[in-house]
Amino acid sequence: MKKIFRNLLVLAVSTTMILSSGCSIPFFDDDTKSEVTDENNVTSENSSVTKKVKKLVSDYYNALFKESIEKYNTTSKIPDNIKGFIAKRTLTEGDNNPEVGIHLPRYIEMNGMTIIKYGIVKGGKDDGIETTYIGKSGDELLYYTKVHLMVDSVPYDYFYNNFKANANTRLFEKQIANIDENQIDSFRVTASYDINVVKEGSDYKILRATESSVRPGYQNRVLTINNDFLQRNPYINVEKAESGKEYINKEDGKKFDNDIKVMEEFFKNLKTVDNERMNLLKSKWNIGQKEFTDYVNDVLKINVDNNKKQILQIDDKYNTKFSIDSFPLKVNMNKMVKVTNFNIIPHPAYTKKQNRYIVGFDAYVELSNGIIGQQTKFRYDYFITMNGDTKSPKITGIYLNNANFLETSNNNQESTTEN
Numbered sequence: 331m332k333k334i335f336r337n338l339l340v341l342a343v344s345t346t347m348i349l350s351s352g353c354s355i356p357f358f359d360d361d362t363k364s365e366v367t368d369e370n371n372v373t374s375e376n377s378s379v380t381k382k383v384k385k386l387v388s389d390y391y392n393a394l395f396k397e398s399i400e401k402y403n404t405t406s407k408i409p410d411n412i413k414g415f416i417a418k419r420t421l422t423e424g425d426n427n428p429e430v431g432i433h434l435p436r437y438i439e440m441n442g443m444t445i446i447k448y449g450i451v452k453g454g455k456d457d458g459i460e461t462t463y464i465g466k467s468g469d470e471l472l473y474y475t476k477v478h479l480m481v482d483s484v485p486y487d488y489f490y491n492n493f494k495a496n497a498n499t500r501l502f503e504k505q506i507a508n509i510d511e512n513q514i515d516s517f518r519v520t521a522s523y524d525i526n527v528v529k530e531g532s533d534y535k536i537l538r539a540t541e542s543s544v545r546p547g548y549q550n551r552v553l554t555i556n557n558d559f560l561q562r563n564p565y566i567n568v569e570k571a572e573s574g575k576e577y578i579n580k581e582d583g584k585k586f587d588n589d590i591k592v593m594e595e596f597f598k599n600l601k602t603v604d605n606e607r608m609n610l611l612k613s614k615w616n617i618g619q620k621e622f623t624d625y626v627n628d629v630l631k632i633n634v635d636n637n638k639k640q641i642l643q644i645d646d647k648y649n650t651k652f653s654i655d656s657f658p659l660k661v662n663m664n665k666m667v668k669v670t671n672f673n674i675i676p677h678p679a680y681t682k683k684q685n686r687y688i689v690g691f692d693a694y695v696e697l698s699n700g701i702i703g704q705q706t707k708f709r710y711d712y713f714i715t716m717n718g719d720t721k722s723p724k725i726t727g728i729y730l731n732n733a734n735f736l737e738t739s740n741n742n743q744e745s746t747t748e749n
Contacts, residue, residue, distance in 0.1 A: 372471060373463050380463065382534050383473065383527050388459045390415040390536060391477050395435060395448045402434040403501050409434070417528050417535035428548040431538030433523070437493065437502050439554045440562055441679065443483035443515065444493075451478040451518060454569065454578050461525070470537060473525040480565075484513045500552050516682040518563040564680035585720050590674050592641045592723045593689055593714055597669050599632035600658060604665040605698060608657065615654045619646055643717050643724040651715070651727035658693060658710055658733065667705055668694040677713065685716040692736070700738075707736040 371377040393411050402409060408416060408425050416432065424430035438445045450458045458479075464472040488510070493502040522542035527534050543558035545551050567579040568586045577583025603611065607630065614625040623644045627633050633642040644652060658666060670692050677686035689712040694705040711734075715727040 372466070379471075379534075383463075383471065384456070384461050386415060386527070386534050386536065387461045387473065387475055387525060387539075388457070390539070391459050391475070392450060395450050395477070395479065397435075399435050399437060399446065399448070400504060402436065403496070403499060403503055408432055415536050417530060417537045419528070420537055431526070431540050432536075433539060433541045433544070433551070436552060437489070437554050438557045438560065439486065440483070440519070440557050440560065442486060444486060444489040444554060445481045445483045445519075446489070446509065446514075447482035449480045451480050451567070454478055454567075467526075469528055471527040471534075473527060474542070475523045475525050475539075477521045477523065478563075479519050479521055480516060481519055482514050482516050484509065484515075488513045500549055502554065515684070517565045517680070518567065520561040520563060522559050522561070562678055564676035564678060565682050566676050566680055566685070568676060585723075586676070588720070589685070589687065589716050589723050590672075592635065592716070592725060593674060593687065594672050594691075595635045596632065596641055596725055597658070597672075597689075597691060597710075599630075601666045601669060602632065603630060603657070603659060605659065605663065608659045611657070612654050615649070615652075619644065619648050622648055622652075639722070641724055643726045645726075653729070656712075656728045656730040658708075658730070659695075660733065662698050664696045664698045664700075666693045666695050670694075683718070685718045687714045687716065688712070689714050694739075701740070704738060704740045706738045709734045709736055 372379050374380060390412060393415070397409070397411060401411075408421060408430065412432075413421060420430065420432065424432065435448050452458050458477065460476045460478075462474045464474050466472065489502075492506045492509075493504055495502050524538070524540050524542050525536060526538040528537045529535075541551070541559035545553075545556050545558070550556065566582045566586060567577075568582060569578050570576060570583075571578055577586075611622075611625060611630065614621040626642065626644070633640055633644075635641050673690040675688050677688050680686045691710055693708050693710055695708055697704070697706055700706065709732075710730070711732040713729040713731055714725060717724045717726050
């Protein structure tokens with residue numbers, strides 16, 4: 331009995347030592363263990379599954395947007411240039427089916443323009459194609475992908491005069507050989523897609539790649555007004571690298587910095603325009619362009635920076651581009667004493683041809699009927715347009731959006747803030 335007990339004890343101790351050691355146990359071979367580990371770590375950025383899927387999706391969208399929209403006029407048919415990325419099930423069951431879950435580039439309306447061309451913006455995060463793991467459904471891996479694109483667009487009326495809808499596909503087809511270059515403007519968009527990926531052998535393939543926020547039904551989805559999966563971005567890219575020091579697009583960053591200097595200089599110059607000069611400026615503005623321009627240039631001298639370079643571009647549409655109501659000094663204001671705390675960002679509607687900014691700043695104003703030494707702080711919000719000249723940037727228009735009272739203060743820094 332004691333011998334049996336002793337043998338059992340030895341067996342138990344031996345088993346424990348084997349299991350706790352680093353010895354290889356032949357339940358799985360190395361390849362199988364690696365695959366299991368990969369499958370269980372699809373959320374890891376460094377797993378082989380994630381790397382394979384990201385490359386698959388990136389290669390797919392690079393191939394997709396390399397071609398013109400005209401190539402995809404038969405949406406129900408999966409184009410040859412992307413078939414290598416698509417799962418066998420989708421190719422066999424979905425090809426020539428209008429409801430196939432492979433959504434292709436198409437003409438889309440946005441803010442008065444119709445997109446007619448796409449190109450991937452390189453150089454940013456993941457080189458313009460960001461793919462994030464969402465979850466798993468059965469044997470399908472689910473991902474959310476953002477594709478950063480530069481697009482060419484034309485005005486609605488031009489598009490509808492030169493493109494006609496195909497009665498069968500409901501897609502628009504170009505009726506002219508070449509687009510008038512003068513009609514084209516460019517901006518950036520971010521397109522969002524829902525991706526379903528399945529494993530085929532040792533590879534991964536795309537089962538579905540659909541527009542996010544898709545409208546049900548083929549006919550509803552391909553409407554040019556269906557742009558729910560697109561986010562419009564300014565043409566200029568002022569995003570900075572992860573370090574926060576350098577712009578991702580150095581050329582755009584340099585232009586942005588130069589434009590900022592001009593806009594800040596202009597509003598600081600307006601400190602010289604007191605109530606009396608503002609009344610004279612209004613009188614000249616009412617007379618005509620020459621009188622207004624001469625007074626701005628020769629008397630007020632608010633049209634130049636510290637280096638005596640011109641910073642304003644005034645034309646015959648001055649009465650709308652430089653509306654007198656858009657100048658910051660208002661009724662009961664004597665002068666601006668200090669201009670500070672600028673916040674300048676590109677307007678979402680910033681395009682290649684129309685350089686627009688949102689400009690905010692604080693101004694300490696001396697009121698005409700205020701107490702001596704007392705200043706009132708306002709927050710001004712403007713829309714500003716620039717001429718787009720990288721060598722000689724100039725303001726071409728100003729529009730006052732808001733002027734909000736913040737607080738009053740005097741020389742000993744006491745203040746009263748609006749409740």
